[in-house]
Amino acid sequence: MIETRNFRILRNVVLTLLSLWVAVPLYVVVSTSLKPLKDVAGLFQWIPREITASPYFEIWTTVPLAKYFQNSLVITVCATICSVTVAVLAAYSIARLEFKGKRAFSLTVLSTQMFPGILFLLPLYLIFTQIRNLTGVQLQGSYLGLIITYMTFTLPFAIWMLSGYFASIPKELEEASMIDGTGRLGALFRVILPVAKPGIIAVAVYSFISAWGEVLFASVLTNEATKTLSLGLKSYASESDVFWNQLMAASVVVSLPVLIGFILVQKHLVAGLSAGAVK
């Protein structure tokens, strides 16, 4: 819009309010994570009376945070790599090739992306039980079981986003390579993948973020040994009193990897989201 004086005043007011709305909870988390426990109880202190980094050291011993970290990392990384690898192949096929059943396949991917985890949780739980009865393989509470269930939401998303990316790459690029005699697969691996690399990384980061924050499947399908961060953080509150300062410090530590990843790839993510979701 045209920047009249009124527009500028209105802009400053609105953007200030929005910034406060975003900033206040973040400030509460960070400031609480730097307070000693005695200052956390009672009326909330906007300006900390005393600042200490000790919650950031205590979080590792109060609960087995490193173990939760490891669990989340293994499950999330595996689910992301599997989804993105499978999705790259399928998305290329959807974006570039013509085949019977293409529309049916895209429709399935699209609609399952919209169904909530609760619809898959119970059936998968029963299937896991049956597999245990038949083969003795224990999927409940195992990394593999969680990786499989996490793919229920990372996979359709990755296919959908990546097919949008591939469709936006000019066809001439791979046609040129195919004239050189590389064939379709050669064109995919030597031409398309390098060009689409930023997009693929963005999709991977986004899958990682959504798996990192997953709560529902983890609440039923993990045990003490495989508990993820999303549930593990509750352990700071399970005793008679809540270690709010440590809980906040752990929240900061847990958020940093995804926050950094998001900021690094946000440009590509925005392009992909608006190409894929909003056409």
Add this chain to the structure above:
Amino acid sequence: MSHSALDSSPAAAGSQTVPETAGPLPENVPAPKARKARRSFLPYGLILPAAVLEILIHIGPMLLGIWIAFISLTQLNLTNWLNAPFVGLQNFVNGLNPESTIGQAFFSTVGRTLIYTVTVVGLSWILGMAGAVFLSSNFKGRALLRTFFLVPYALPAYVGTIAWAFMFNQRDGAVNQILVDTFHLFGEERPFWLLGSNSFGAMIVVNVWQLWPFAFLMLMAALQNVPTDVYEAAAIDGASLWQQFRTITLPMVRPANGVLLMVMSLWTFNQFNIPFVLFGASSPKDATLVSPLIYQNSFGSWNFGLGGAMSVLLLIALFIASVFYIRMVLPKGADND
């Protein structure tokens, strides 16, 4: 035309040998038979892993989920569910009878979830629009602010919810301090935000905080296509800011709006994480949403048949919604891409 075009193309320049000795542009040549046969197998080979996974983790479980609604499945026969007795529509009759307590709870939960969805999506859209409109103009610090606004969306959902739980939680929390001590709302009373009917409002606040950046992101992308000279022309004609917004901005985002509202509504309607972190496995009566209700029935009271019956109804509703969604997202002909 054919030779010079081929020679000047970067591909021909970089290639050692041109497979076709001479002739027209390759795209004009009908592909040879052998090549076509290979090509027609390739698409299926590429989607095969994805298709197998889709069947194993989506289609199969979904069909099994429908089956569960028609059997009597409790904690007792859970490990031996293949032999659970078939009970026909009994689960639907028991659980969804509007006269029974469970049925009433189900239908009021659906109504509550709809109100919740409309409120959260509406507020998120308004905030997102406000952010997008004002960040579309150029000023110093714009890029930084844009990234900052996205932080609530990028954070793990449970972290944002924990932050708000802390602010709402104690009577002495930050929310009461702002509302009661600073602005003197509610008189001397210090409301409990995570109990009783207040919990519904608290949950809406948390959800809007996490969701609005997504609306902001999408609307911002849509607004980038609006050329500035359109606004200039309108301003010269004496259009007020509000008129410019209504006649230029709003119509420009309309194509993006349908999908945006649809996606946000489905996410919000299916919301599970926020109530689970805010209230634990069972929400207060006034703040129970559909997904947590199914969860409570299945894994709280171990009545899987009932949870299954509710899931089937949810599945049907979402299926109808997703048909609308797909119509918006997928263009009619594939060549529209």
